[in-house]
Amino acid sequence: MTGLAVEIRDLHVVRGGRRAVDGVTFTVPTGQVTGLLGPSGCGKTSLMRCIVGVQVVEGGTVSVGGIPAGAAELRDRIGYVTQAPSVYDDLTVEENVRFFARVLGVPASEVGRCIEAVDLADHRTQVASRLSGGQLSRVSLAVALLGSPDLLVLDEPTVGLDPVLRRDLWGLFHRLADAGTTVFVSSHVMDEAERCDRLLLMRQGRLLADAAPADLLESTGARSVEHAFLTIVDTVS
Amino acid sequence: MSARILFAVAGRVLTQLRHDHRTAAMLLVLPCLVLTLLWWMFDDRGFGFDNLGPPLLALIPFIVMFLVTSVTTLRERSSGTLERLLAMPTGKLDLLGGYAIAFGLVAAVQSALAVFLSVWVLGLDIAGPVWMLTVVAVADAVLGTALGLFVSAFARTEFQAVQFMPAVVIPQILLCGLFIERALMPPVLEAVSNVLPLSYAVDAMTTVATTSSPGLGGVDGSVWGDLAVVAGFAVVSLALGAATLRRRTA
Ligand SMILES: Nc1ncnc2c1ncn2[C@@H]1O[C@H](COP(=O)(O)OP(=O)(O)O)[C@@H](O)[C@H]1O
Ligand SMILES: [Mg+2]
Numbered sequence: 001m002t003g004l005a006v007e008i009r010d011l012h013v014v015r016g017g018r019r020a021v022d023g024v025t026f027t028v029p030t031g032q033v034t035g036l037l038g039p040s041g042c043g044k045t046s047l048m049r050c051i052v053g054v055q056v057v058e059g060g061t062v063s064v065g066g067i068p069a070g071a072a073e074l075r076d077r078i079g080y081v082t083q084a085p086s087v088y089d090d091l092t093v094e095e096n097v098r099f100f101a102r103v104l105g106v107p108a109s110e111v112g113r114c115i116e117a118v119d120l121a122d123h124r125t126q127v128a129s130r131l132s133g134g135q136l137s138r139v140s141l142a143v144a145l146l147g148s149p150d151l152l153v154l155d156e157p158t159v160g161l162d163p164v165l166r167r168d169l170w171g172l173f174h175r176l177a178d179a180g181t182t183v184f185v186s187s188h189v190m191d192e193a194e195r196c197d198r199l200l201l202m203r204q205g206r207l208l209a210d211a212a213p214a215d216l217l218e219s220t221g222a223r224s225v226e227h228a229f230l231t232i233v234d235t236v237s
Numbered sequence: 238m239s240a241r242i243l244f245a246v247a248g249r250v251l252t253q254l255r256h257d258h259r260t261a262a263m264l265l266v267l268p269c270l271v272l273t274l275l276w277w278m279f280d281d282r283g284f285g286f287d288n289l290g291p292p293l294l295a296l297i298p299f300i301v302m303f304l305v306t307s308v309t310t311l312r313e314r315s316s317g318t319l320e321r322l323l324a325m326p327t328g329k330l331d332l333l334g335g336y337a338i339a340f341g342l343v344a345a346v347q348s349a350l351a352v353f354l355s356v357w358v359l360g361l362d363i364a365g366p367v368w369m370l371t372v373v374a375v376a377d378a379v380l381g382t383a384l385g386l387f388v389s390a391f392a393r394t395e396f397q398a399v400q401f402m403p404a405v406v407i408p409q410i411l412l413c414g415l416f417i418e419r420a421l422m423p424p425v426l427e428a429v430s431n432v433l434p435l436s437y438a439v440d441a442m443t444t445v446a447t448t449s450s451p452g453l454g455g456v457d458g459s460v461w462g463d464l465a466v467v468a469g470f471a472v473v474s475l476a477l478g479a480a481t482l483r484r485r486t487a
Contacts, residue, residue, distance in 0.1 A: 052324045053484065054324055056486060072326070075324065075326045082320060088318060090256050091252060099249040099252075100321075103245050103327055105241055
C-alpha cells in the first residue's frame, strides 16, 4: 500500500448558482485520518466530489498522488462513500458488494472480507431495502473498502450509527491509516473531530482552520472543537 | 470498454429483476395476455388477429423495454449508484451495453413466449420462418432499451420518465402502419414515419409474417434492411446516451 496524498489549490466550485467551495487550499497527507468538519451545507460533499473526480470544478487544481483528480488511472485506487448510501436497494448485501467487486476486478474473497469489516456478516443475504439506515451506509462503506484502495474518501460515514459501532469504525479507519492508506472523512458532528489525526474546519465554502485537534484547542483556548469553531468564527467576523 | 464490467452490469440488472417477482412476471406474462385479448376480440374471425398480431409482436418488446429501462436508469441516477460506478473504472459503454444485453435477453425470452403462444396456441398464420419473429423482437427490444437509456437523461424523476412514453412512443405507434398503411398517409406524415425506427421494426415483423423467400434466413432481403435500420437507430441512441452520461456533474 502506497497511499495517495491529495493536494488542493485555490479550489472553487459553483453549485446551483452558489459558491459551494470558495477558494480552498490544503493537502491531505498519506497514513493519517484527516477530518473535514463543518455544518451542513458548508461544501464538504462538493469538495469530496472534486477529489473523486465527479464534480465540475470552476477553478483551481485538485491532484491525487500527483495526478489530476478524476484521471482514469486513479479510478480503482480510490474508495468513495457518498453521503446517501449508494447501493441497490433491491439486491442483497452480498449481491451489492459482489457486483462492485466484479466492476473493480478484485478477487471474490474481498466480498466476504469487506462485509465482515463493517460487521454485516449476519445480514449477508438480506435485501438492502430491509436494512436500517445505519446498516445501509455500512454496505456502502463495505463497497468502498473493496480491493484496499490507497485513498478513502468517506462522506459522513458514521452519521446515525450506534456509538459502539461508530467507535469500531473509527478504529478501522485508524488501522487502515496506520497501514498507509490516506483516509479523508467528513462529518457535521463536531464531537467526531477528536478522533481525527488532523482537522479541517469549513464554513460557507471556506476553510477556517487546518490543524491537529490538540493544537486547535490550544491555539484557540477552547474546551472543545465546537467551541474552537465558534471562537474562530467570532474572531473572523 | 471492458467485457468484465459489461457482463457484471448485465448480470446485476438480471439479478435485480429476479428479486422483483412482480416485474418479472409482468414482463413475461403481460405480452401473452395482450395477444390473447386481441385474438379473443376478433373471435376467431382470423383476419384481424393475423393482421394485428405481427405488429403487436414488434410493439410490445419495444414499449416494455423502453419503460423498464428509463425507470431503471433513472433509479440508478437518483440512488447515487451511477455516481459511484462512474467514479470506478466503469466505461460509459460498459454501463449502457450491460443494460442492452440484460434487457435484450429478457426480450428474447419474452418474445419466445409470445411467439410460441401466438403461432402454436392462437393459430397466427406466419408465412416466413417463425424464429425470425424472435430475432426481430429482440432487435426491437434493444432499440427500446437504447431509446430509454437516452431519454432517461432528460428526466429528473421517475414520474417524468414515465411521461416520455406518450411523447416518444405513442407518435411512433400511430405512424408505424398499424392503423393505416404508411403509403396511404398524408405525404408529410409518411415522411415523418420514414424517419421513425418503429416503422421499420413493424415493417420487418409484417414482412416475416406475410412473405417467405429463399433468401438469407428464409426472409425477403427487405427484412434485413429494416433490421439494419432498427439496429442503426439503437446504436445511435446508445452513442447519444453515452454522450449525455457525464462523469462530472455540477
Ligand atoms: N445538486 C446540487 N445542486 C445545486 N446546488 C447544490 C447541490 N448540492 C449541494 N448544493 C449546494 O452547494 C452548497 C454546498 O453543499 P454540500 O457540498 O452538499 O455541503 P455539505 O456536504 O457540507 O452539507 C450548498 O449551498 C448547497 O445548497
Ligand atoms: Mg454533504
